[in-house]
Amino acid sequence: MANRKPLAQRAAEGILDYIRTNDMKPGDRLPTEQELTQLLEVGRGTVREAVQSLASRNILEVRQGAGTFLSDKNGIMEDPLGLSLEPESQKMALDMMDVRLMIEPEIAFKAALHATPEQVQALLDQCSRVEKLIKANKPYREEDALFHKLIGECTGNLVVSRLVPLVTSSVVLNVDVTRDRYRDQTVICHRQVAQAVARHDPETARRAMIMHLHILRSGISDDMTTPLND
Amino acid sequence: MANRKPLAQRAAEGILDYIRTNDMKPGDRLPTEQELTQLLEVGRGTVREAVQSLASRNILEVRQGAGTFLSDKNGIMEDPLGLSLEPESQKMALDMMDVRLMIEPEIAFKAALHATPEQVQALLDQCSRVEKLIKANKPYREEDALFHKLIGECTGNLVVSRLVPLVTSSVVLNVDVTRDRYRDQTVICHRQVAQAVARHDPETARRAMIMHLHILRSGISDDMTTPLND
Numbered sequence: 001m002a003n004r005k006p007l008a009q010r011a012a013e014g015i016l017d018y019i020r021t022n023d024m025k026p027g028d029r030l031p032t033e034q035e036l037t038q039l040l041e042v043g044r045g046t047v048r049e050a051v052q053s054l055a056s057r058n059i060l061e062v063r064q065g066a067g068t069f070l071s072d073k074n075g076i077m078e079d080p081l082g083l084s085l086e087p088e089s090q091k092m093a094l095d096m097m098d099v100r101l102m103i104e105p106e107i108a109f110k111a112a113l114h115a116t117p118e119q120v121q122a123l124l125d126q127c128s129r130v131e132k133l134i135k136a137n138k139p140y141r142e143e144d145a146l147f148h149k150l151i152g153e154c155t156g157n158l159v160v161s162r163l164v165p166l167v168t169s170s171v172v173l174n175v176d177v178t179r180d181r182y183r184d185q186t187v188i189c190h191r192q193v194a195q196a197v198a199r200h201d202p203e204t205a206r207r208a209m210i211m212h213l214h215i216l217r218s219g220i221s222d223d224m225t226t227p228l229n230d
Numbered sequence: 231m232a233n234r235k236p237l238a239q240r241a242a243e244g245i246l247d248y249i250r251t252n253d254m255k256p257g258d259r260l261p262t263e264q265e266l267t268q269l270l271e272v273g274r275g276t277v278r279e280a281v282q283s284l285a286s287r288n289i290l291e292v293r294q295g296a297g298t299f300l301s302d303k304n305g306i307m308e309d310p311l312g313l314s315l316e317p318e319s320q321k322m323a324l325d326m327m328d329v330r331l332m333i334e335p336e337i338a339f340k341a342a343l344h345a346t347p348e349q350v351q352a353l354l355d356q357c358s359r360v361e362k363l364i365k366a367n368k369p370y371r372e373e374d375a376l377f378h379k380l381i382g383e384c385t386g387n388l389v390v391s392r393l394v395p396l397v398t399s400s401v402v403l404n405v406d407v408t409r410d411r412y413r414d415q416t417v418i419c420h421r422q423v424a425q426a427v428a429r430h431d432p433e434t435a436r437r438a439m440i441m442h443l444h445i446l447r448s449g450i451s452d453d454m455t456t457p458l459n460d
Contacts, residue, residue, distance in 0.1 A: 020317045056286055057307070059315060075312020077287070081392040082305020085289060087250045095387045098340075099333075106332045157325045159397070162311040167389070 007042060011050035014040045016059075019070065030060065030068040080166055090220060097217045100167050101210070104148065107164065108193055108209035111154035112202035119154045120198045126150050127194040134183045144168075147190060151209075154197055185215045237272060241280035244270040246289075249300065260290065260298040310396055320450060327447045330397050331440070334378065337394065338423055338439035341384035342432035349384045350428045356380050357424040364413045374398075377420060381439075384427055415445045 015030070018039065024030075031039060036047045051068055054060040058073035086092055115123070126147045133140035145168040152164035189212030196205035245260070248269065254260075261269060266277045281298055284290040288303035316322055345353070356377045363370035375398040382394035419442030426435035 016314055019315060057309070057312075059312065073312075075309070075315045077307045077310055079287070079305070080307055080310030081389065081396075082287075082289065082303075083389070083392065084246055085249060085305045086388055092388055095389045098387060099389045099393060102336045103329075103332050110328075157328060158316055158322055159311065159313070159325045159329045162313065163329060163396075166311075166393075 007046050008049035011040050011042050011046050012053050024070050026070050026072045028070045093220045101213050105206045105209045107152055107155055107160055108205040109202040111151045112197045112200050112205040114156045115154035115197050123150045123194050127190050131187050134187055182219050237276050238279035241270050241272050241276050242283050254300050256300050256302045258300045323450045331443050335436045335439045337382055338435040339432040341381045342427045342430050342435040344386045345384035345427050353380045353424050357420050361417050364417055412449050
């Protein structure tokens with residue numbers, strides 16, 4: 001068993017190579033176990049071990065009876081920063097917001113520079129989707145995170161689009177930063193960001209994002225008094 | 231088996247709670263399986279399953295015969311951004327550098343504001359360590375990544391210190407950005423950052439980090455001609 005491991009690791013690398021070479025996308029189906037056995041020139045047990053290890057890394061998804069697919073999770077782990085090791089706290093929520101303030105205004109700037117027409121359309125659609133949920137007083141955290149993810153994708157930066165979900169859909173957001181009085185502000189700021197990206201106005205996109213995040217931040221901290229606190 | 235899973239998940243949550251409540255650090259030893267069975271009021275199999283799942287998330291480390299410990303990996307997964315799904319390329323290396331340019335100058339700024347005397351000492355020591363390796367013409371990538379991680383820790387921001395390793399010790403750095411002609415520049419810039427942090431001079435820390443990263447970036451891209459390219 002001990003000397004099987006490097007073999008399974010090499011098989012996993014082989015599968016990753018296959019995914020990259022064939023430019024496979026989430027949801028695409030992998031060759032069958034038997035085909036992989038031939039492609040990688042290893043035994044069935046090794047293929048199974050390799051597939052298991054890639055599934056545990058959220059790269060593959062094994063659907064019983066249907067086959068093995070590229071996971072929608074895109075290889076991104078649940079809680080990849082290991083934040084669940086830290087106690088949930090106001091400090092953690094503020095720390096996360098400070099990280100978002102470092103990266104998301106620059107991301108909005110780059111999004112306005114590089115967004116394709118299709119990306120702009122997807123962003124505007126998502127903006128409307130969040131808006132509707134907020135106006136209907138429904139939970140909107142997930143759709144909100146997707147809005148921010150789409151802005152990341154508009155940058156065309158491969159790392160950014162994978163980084164944004166880490167700081168928006170994070171466990172620490174269980175701290176409630178979406179109290180009622182911030183909902184209207186979120187509608188306004190989202191719309192400003194989306195429209196600035198749509199008309200390729202990077203400065204405004206950045207400013208709107210800074211404003212959005214600072215309003216959210218002021219909902220966690222008492223260190224600034226804003227008109228919203230009246 | 232299907233309805234065992236929520237139980238094991240709750241047991242895993244219980245272990246996380248225990249870790250947080252007792253403020254455990256990497257390397258600390260967890261209670262024995264039997265103690266956990268009593269603490270969590272579940273069966274041995276459930277405890278084992280919970281420990282397994284936390285080990286696969288790099289939160290725990292099971293050392294045969296010695297017990298279960300909090301992992302040094304701090305819950306951070308190998309390749310947490312799923313970048314191994316993307317082909318290695320110049321674009322990926324530039325994208326990563328652009329993300330570093332978004333966050334690391336601000337991190338250097340905050341490090342200079344908040345570093346404790348102990349953190350400053352650790353940073354200066356690590357600076358010397360990298361310097362020695364570079365001067366001896368030895369591989370220094372890992373110690374270099376640790377230097378940048380220590381700057382992240384100087385900020386006191388819990389998210390930052392977990393985020394920096396993701397962008398410095400990443401798989402994409404297999405693209406060689408540490409060619410000879412950048413080694414001397416790295417020595418100079420690192421020293422400038424470390425000294426600015428040491429004297430709590432945030433503006434200079436930020437400028438030195440911007441310079442450092444732009445010099446590295448110019449080693450990947452041809453879009454700027456610098457005196458170094460002569």
